[in-house]
Amino acid sequence: MELGLVGLGKMGGNMRERIRRAGHTVVGYAHQRDVSDVHSLKELVDSLAAPRVVWLMVPAGEATQSTVDELAELLEPGDVVVDGGNSRWTDDEKHARELASKGIGFVDCGVSGGVWGLENGYALMYGGDAEHVARVQPIFDALKPEGEFGAVHAGKVGAGHFAKMVHNGIEYAMMQAFAEGWELLETVDSVTDVREVFRSWQEGTVIRSWLLDLSVRALDDDEHLEQLRGYAADSGEGRWTVEAAIDNAVPLPAITASLFARFGSRQDDSPQMKMIAALRNQFGGHAVESK
Amino acid sequence: MELGLVGLGKMGGNMRERIRRAGHTVVGYAHQRDVSDVHSLKELVDSLAAPRVVWLMVPAGEATQSTVDELAELLEPGDVVVDGGNSRWTDDEKHARELASKGIGFVDCGVSGGVWGLENGYALMYGGDAEHVARVQPIFDALKPEGEFGAVHAGKVGAGHFAKMVHNGIEYAMMQAFAEGWELLETVDSVTDVREVFRSWQEGTVIRSWLLDLSVRALDDDEHLEQLRGYAADSGEGRWTVEAAIDNAVPLPAITASLFARFGSRQDDSPQMKMIAALRNQFGGHAVESK
């Protein structure tokens, strides 16, 4: 089938390649002229036969919003827009309503796969009406991994991004689990080869997992991670997971601890620990470390 | 080779079977006469040719201590004792010293595998002197999974149990990660089939793992886990992990949160939350729920 693909960055570019390998026609559009197949959104729309499917792979927030706004003007009733970016689930219903008012369908799709997706396939979680999902199905089939898993129609509009967001929340806590365990092992004298312990865990253990495999790869590159700073960004989905939990009064202690650990990693000095130091000094005369 | 195996419970019994399948001779001893090959520790020792290897698979603490004490009297210089139970790493050095004073070697071995170990093999993490480990190696090879991973000489005496303990700490937080994510997904209306979301995650995602596979199995048995109470025991190793972290001033927020969630799950009513309710009532006149 034909697909319009807006956004050809690290993710979008590889996805175009994987979809083409599956035999579909992809017309890609991006601001960067050297990778773009067309020169404008309008040209992209014009180059596709109706009813069209246009997949967005642009940054969440304003960029996605403005693209949806433009497409609402350019597309026709019966077309379908897929938001494959990292939008907050709360944006999906807004986009779906805006497009529905023009007779255009909407599907949200969380995409996991990173740099490995081109070869191994992308895990897909999508939400929307069955008829709109069905229109996109050949593309989902092209993108997903080859096995029997890796793609799911998670529910209504928004469910795809919500499921992907929770996936990332779980990912935060799993990463934190390995990170905490690794630090503790590195700390004690009796364990003389932490990397080999991690390597051995790849079979027969309860914690065998892809993240464990990746941690072994990382330790093979740099056994004690001496080349790295303990600095971790966060992409927004961990924050949204905690916000969704708060909205629903669900306690998420491990995921939230993982998010806060990242926040802390980015502080050169911790204001709150200055206050702790100041209070200890006030009541106990404890020495403080001055700058 | 010949092995003496003390303790033939759920784990020990299956391990005897797996070692025998590999062609070794196992003399098993347990208090339960119907599963025991011999009637006493002395008979077990007498039935093995020196130099002997005796593997303990008995409960941590007093049971292991008293078995070590007895074996220290029964065994001869050159024999080796392996503690494959869930002993605290701090016990290992004590046991090693006690046995070394009689010329008996000691190896500690953390064993992971549960009910799946008989068929899939057990992950093994062991600590001790190279010469003692070498004596046990054929048994390690029989027990471990068939692939290239699953067994590691982690370091000095105590390192095996320490590594296994940290494995379990990581396991606590990974389980908590999936549990938190599952609860959040179950809470929202838009996601209409949480089980299928979990199922789909088994390929292409960052969080694919054996625990994810098991969660899908659990949901296949009981889609909303309605047959279960939210009650989780803890086996000691999670507690020791946190204690080891405290000893070493390592922050373990996610693992500790997971441990505390289990503690909380076992309280019919939470004393601390009674105090919260009482305080809210004191300062705000907030209604409290009486029993």
Add this chain to the structure above:
Amino acid sequence: MELGLVGLGKMGGNMRERIRRAGHTVVGYAHQRDVSDVHSLKELVDSLAAPRVVWLMVPAGEATQSTVDELAELLEPGDVVVDGGNSRWTDDEKHARELASKGIGFVDCGVSGGVWGLENGYALMYGGDAEHVARVQPIFDALKPEGEFGAVHAGKVGAGHFAKMVHNGIEYAMMQAFAEGWELLETVDSVTDVREVFRSWQEGTVIRSWLLDLSVRALDDDEHLEQLRGYAADSGEGRWTVEAAIDNAVPLPAITASLFARFGSRQDDSPQMKMIAALRNQFGGHAVESK
């Protein structure tokens, strides 16, 4: 001076009384006719001489929004609206803009004091332009405690509610601190009189505080809090504190733990702990507790 006061619930009613005791004229309006001085917002506005000050003490969200909307129509340029309710700080700027477009001033004011405020005074944190704050100052002076503290112009519009929200976040963690300590003391055998320990802490300790005094009062009513359920509501401000922290990438581990403890206290059974139980059963054959 004259004040219009909208909302005469537990807080509003006591505040009217305290302001009147200070010699000011208060025209109160509420839906409940028996406590209301006038029969409508319009009547309230008509009964005050311009320039007016109207203080809102109504529930946050829709009720406050609709009252602001009505007052925007009824009031005149030069009048000032004070929102003394528990509004989210993000609503304040919206309300301020809406009223400013009619020439009406706006001040947000966080109020702490609960059932003790009538006698002891209310702690006040307010935000807004200096000229608007100055108009309300006599009322602030009437409401605040008699000492030198208890009232602050915290900053711009929204700063009052923000400061009050953070106050409540701190309050959550302080309450949790006492609650955790109390539960631990109640658990051990060696401490034979926990209530007397708490009572003694009221002088000479680092933790002496009003919340400690209240906890002693609560224990005097019911030494082991046996009449209460461990069930704690949350009023929204704890949630907003965590959300504000997430927005600003500030780690708030203790405050968030306190919020999550409340969430957990309200669950009859914990879905996430069902998943933990299910997973333990899957990999270890651990017994689960069925319903």
Add this chain to the structure above:
Amino acid sequence: MELGLVGLGKMGGNMRERIRRAGHTVVGYAHQRDVSDVHSLKELVDSLAAPRVVWLMVPAGEATQSTVDELAELLEPGDVVVDGGNSRWTDDEKHARELASKGIGFVDCGVSGGVWGLENGYALMYGGDAEHVARVQPIFDALKPEGEFGAVHAGKVGAGHFAKMVHNGIEYAMMQAFAEGWELLETVDSVTDVREVFRSWQEGTVIRSWLLDLSVRALDDDEHLEQLRGYAADSGEGRWTVEAAIDNAVPLPAITASLFARFGSRQDDSPQMKMIAALRNQFGGHAVESK
């Protein structure tokens, strides 16, 4: 009465002064000759009339143990030893048994007060048999604050140190509560004077407390704590509180979070966050910050 006091550091020295001001005779012994009243423990014991009371104010652990060992040899049946240091409660029973075998009584006493104790009095929590406590009562009366609170017979041997330890655990979380709130307020633009917000909270609020007063003092010294590093030591009692909670399966999320925050504050770079960075790089090609 007469008291032997061993240990004349910051705490012990001030306590000698306060006890003397109350009219008692104190014979102090310390290694530092310039502050010591006698030259040896033996001389201290010889200088007191039987039955004696000897109060230890020496570092927990080995120093306390060796002093108890020496006193067990030097004292006579009917004498009483008070451990006023920061011993772990688990040491108390051991010390009590050792001394009881010689007919010597033992009382453990947690002391709070820091640099303020000399003038304001020390909060005291003590454990032991009533007859031994009674022997020390005049000294407790001299040390405690003047009001009706500040001293408690908490229970059996060990209960004093246990209660003091929990006091410190609560203190950790209260300090963390103020620290988190302060950081959040400092982060947002709308709140223009955080110090004045803190100052105002000293009356009428739910969180008014001595620690709040001290935070205002600290901010008066250095409004944004710019002279301090965010580095906080921990004295052992926070760790023991968490260990006691683990022993008793009591969840302590806020206190533990506070302890872990201190651990983290002392790391120049976080090993666990290096692993997070490494994993993000592995699966997502996310840029890492190299050293």
